[in-house]
Amino acid sequence: MLPDTIKWLKNPPREPSEAMRQAAMQHQRHLAKPFGALGTLEELAASFAAWQDSKRPNLERICQRIYVGDHGVIDEGVSAFNQQTTSEMLGNAANGRSPISILSEINGMDVSLVCMGTANPLDALANVIDLAIAPGTSNFCREPAMSDEVLAACIEAGREYGAAEDCQLLVAGEMGVGNTASASAICSAALTLPVEQSVGRGSGIDDSRFEQKQKAVRAALDKHRTKCRNPLGVLQHLGGLEIAALMAAYIDAAQRGIPSLVDGFVSSAAALLACQLNPPVRDWLIFSHISQEPGHQHILTKLDARPLLNLGLRLGEATGAAASIPIIRSALALHNGLARFSTQPA
Amino acid sequence: MLPDTIKWLKNPPREPSEAMRQAAMQHQRHLAKPFGALGTLEELAASFAAWQDSKRPNLERICQRIYVGDHGVIDEGVSAFNQQTTSEMLGNAANGRSPISILSEINGMDVSLVCMGTANPLDALANVIDLAIAPGTSNFCREPAMSDEVLAACIEAGREYGAAEDCQLLVAGEMGVGNTASASAICSAALTLPVEQSVGRGSGIDDSRFEQKQKAVRAALDKHRTKCRNPLGVLQHLGGLEIAALMAAYIDAAQRGIPSLVDGFVSSAAALLACQLNPPVRDWLIFSHISQEPGHQHILTKLDARPLLNLGLRLGEATGAAASIPIIRSALALHNGLARFSTQPA
Numbered sequence: 001m002l003p004d005t006i007k008w009l010k011n012p013p014r015e016p017s018e019a020m021r022q023a024a025m026q027h028q029r030h031l032a033k034p035f036g037a038l039g040t041l042e043e044l045a046a047s048f049a050a051w052q053d054s055k056r057p058n059l060e061r062i063c064q065r066i067y068v069g070d071h072g073v074i075d076e077g078v079s080a081f082n083q084q085t086t087s088e089m090l091g092n093a094a095n096g097r098s099p100i101s102i103l104s105e106i107n108g109m110d111v112s113l114v115c116m117g118t119a120n121p122l123d124a125l126a127n128v129i130d131l132a133i134a135p136g137t138s139n140f141c142r143e144p145a146m147s148d149e150v151l152a153a154c155i156e157a158g159r160e161y162g163a164a165e166d167c168q169l170l171v172a173g174e175m176g177v178g179n180t181a182s183a184s185a186i187c188s189a190a191l192t193l194p195v196e197q198s199v200g201r202g203s204g205i206d207d208s209r210f211e212q213k214q215k216a217v218r219a220a221l222d223k224h225r226t227k228c229r230n231p232l233g234v235l236q237h238l239g240g241l242e243i244a245a246l247m248a249a250y251i252d253a254a255q256r257g258i259p260s261l262v263d264g265f266v267s268s269a270a271a272l273l274a275c276q277l278n279p280p281v282r283d284w285l286i287f288s289h290i291s292q293e294p295g296h297q298h299i300l301t302k303l304d305a306r307p308l309l310n311l312g313l314r315l316g317e318a319t320g321a322a323a324s325i326p327i328i329r330s331a332l333a334l335h336n337g338l339a340r341f342s343t344q345p346a
Numbered sequence: 347m348l349p350d351t352i353k354w355l356k357n358p359p360r361e362p363s364e365a366m367r368q369a370a371m372q373h374q375r376h377l378a379k380p381f382g383a384l385g386t387l388e389e390l391a392a393s394f395a396a397w398q399d400s401k402r403p404n405l406e407r408i409c410q411r412i413y414v415g416d417h418g419v420i421d422e423g424v425s426a427f428n429q430q431t432t433s434e435m436l437g438n439a440a441n442g443r444s445p446i447s448i449l450s451e452i453n454g455m456d457v458s459l460v461c462m463g464t465a466n467p468l469d470a471l472a473n474v475i476d477l478a479i480a481p482g483t484s485n486f487c488r489e490p491a492m493s494d495e496v497l498a499a500c501i502e503a504g505r506e507y508g509a510a511e512d513c514q515l516l517v518a519g520e521m522g523v524g525n526t527a528s529a530s531a532i533c534s535a536a537l538t539l540p541v542e543q544s545v546g547r548g549s550g551i552d553d554s555r556f557e558q559k560q561k562a563v564r565a566a567l568d569k570h571r572t573k574c575r576n577p578l579g580v581l582q583h584l585g586g587l588e589i590a591a592l593m594a595a596y597i598d599a600a601q602r603g604i605p606s607l608v609d610g611f612v613s614s615a616a617a618l619l620a621c622q623l624n625p626p627v628r629d630w631l632i633f634s635h636i637s638q639e640p641g642h643q644h645i646l647t648k649l650d651a652r653p654l655l656n657l658g659l660r661l662g663e664a665t666g667a668a669a670s671i672p673i674i675r676s677a678l679a680l681h682n683g684l685a686r687f688s689t690q691p692a
Binding site for chain 2: 032033034035036037038039040041080088089092095097098099102103105106203204292308309310311312313314315319322323326327329330333334337338339
């Protein structure tokens with residue numbers, strides 16, 4: 001039984017229009033190119049047609065959200081960085097000098113940072129929503145990552161600060177030193193995978209830290225095994241504040257008929273939980289890229305997802321999602337702009 | 347011995363600046379992200395640094411060329427389309443309604459069509475350079491695809507109408523019904539591959555045409571075997587007018603210190619011949635995508651190339667190259683715009 005405040009997570013998503021998907025595919029058959037020759041670009045256009053219930057879908061209004069949270073498991077030596085780095089990354093993003101701020105600018109998106117909670121208090125920054133729900137998660141090797149109250153607050157924040165009212169795509173991502181450890185734990189718990197298949201080197205840790213990371217994830221899985229028999233149990237015991245918000249944002253967007261562009265490994269772990277909790281949410285997700293983290297492929301396989309890009313990224317911050325936006329724009333421009341075979345341009 | 351007029355093909359390319367590549371990688375180490383976390387995007391930026399001999403490379407001037415040519419092997423029933431379609435595709439591109447014209451527009455490139463020769467005479471079109479070197483190639487199942495004179499003229503055209511004087515990237519591609527048959531024959535001859543590994547379904551042909559295509563390529567390989575012991579022999583006997591121009595354009599660009607963005611299977615066959623004829627040309631090539639054609643992976647493997655995109659495209663026209671330009675732009679924007687760790691933004 002879910003607590004009343006988060007029962008909405010199980011409400012059914014909108015249904016994409018299968019009729020309009022078929023109409024869009026039919027339209028593609030008449031365009032001045034062999035049918036299927038644009039591969040994934042044709043499928044993308046048909047998906048947007050189904051989502052927007054329009055034969056000529058467009059992408060004019062993108063909503064970006066980067067959820068930020070610190071991780072208590074950092075105490076186990078799982079990262080080369082410390083929690084101060086999370087705040088520094090957030091500051092760089094707010095000041096327009098981080099990877100996501102640069103990719104947002106060239107793709108015409110506003111940076112939107114939603115800070116769920118960091119170990120170090122934040123300076124007030126103009127374009128940061130500072131929720132301060134908790135000073136990061138607890139160290140999940142010792143106790144559940146989140147209390148009931150913190151979990152519920154993060155889920156509610158993911159809904160409240162989720163996809164904007166009139167947007168056509170949610171581009172969501174995360175920041176948080178240590179969060180690949182959390183995503184690996186979620187991946188192993190949710191897919192029943194040994195840690196060797198879910199734990200990677202995150203920001204590029206050395207062998208010694210890599211061993212500590214595997215050990216920490218294994219310890220957490222052992223400690224919380226009996227509490228991890230459902231997606232919310234996994235999230236509460238092994239997750240992150242920002243992962244809870246992401247999961248909620250994906251579900252909320254699907255319920256409101258807004259597709260989400262999923263970023264890398266950590267975002268995909270949140271998407272996995274969203275789909276396990278509410279399977280039709282899957283129909284509203286596009287997967288932007290495959291990262292270097294070994295667990296990512298397992299999640300993508302489980303969700304039958306073929307990501308748009310494979311550029312060896314391992315950064316998070318929605319950078320892979322942002323880098324893939326031009327692919328979507330190309331797909332829609334082709335769908336709407338191509339000549340039909342053997343007819344004169346209108 | 348090469349004829350005098352095309353001896354320039356063997357002249358050495360410029361050497362990319364290895365020192366500047368190292369300086370660019372060093373710069374990447376200090377940026378506000380873990381080193382290597384941007385994967386291929388970091389490598390791309392370093393390559394442009396080496397090509398432009400600049401620590402802060404940019405991409406402001408792109409030159410696009412689409413070479414067009416008809417193929418005599420169409421007589422063997424290898425395509426579902428006929429040679430009239432080549433002219434129709436060219437007309438659509440000239441009128442801004444083809445896939446490449448749409449992708450060019452959203453990427454800020456001018457469409458530039460260089461017609462080497464089609465079976466049907468072209469209407470005069472404003473933005474088409476109509477060279478009319480020959481009415482397509484000869485049917486290579488019966489005779490060499492090109493005479494000495496036609497081959498030399500196509501190679502010269504690839505140089506004359508190659509990368510523009512001051513451009514920073516050549517985006518070259520091709521159009522020509524039947525040209526995947528030619529590319530497959532080149533792939534098999536140049537890599538000593540059985541036709542089963544090089545021949546695909548091109549624009550999407552049915553089983554019967556697919557068998558005819560395999561048979562035609564096999565016959566051509568048998569007929570010209572003794573003449574295909576070097577790249578120019580392969581090109582002359584199995585190639586296309588547009589493939590000869592592409593090969594020459596890649597080599598000429600490399601000699602002038604201009605990198606080329608290679609498109610799909612047909613373009614990669616031209617790039618393969620360029621590299622076999624003049625191996626250091628390889629240092630100036632970026633491979634944009636992997637197509638659905640089975641021979642493409644063999645060429646990419648031979649050239650040790652990891653393409654930027656895998657979107658299941660099989661269209662040609664430089665569409666895959668155009669779709670990948672935003673990836674390059676993202677790489678350079680990140681390289682030049684990111685904050686450095688633990689310093690204030692300037």
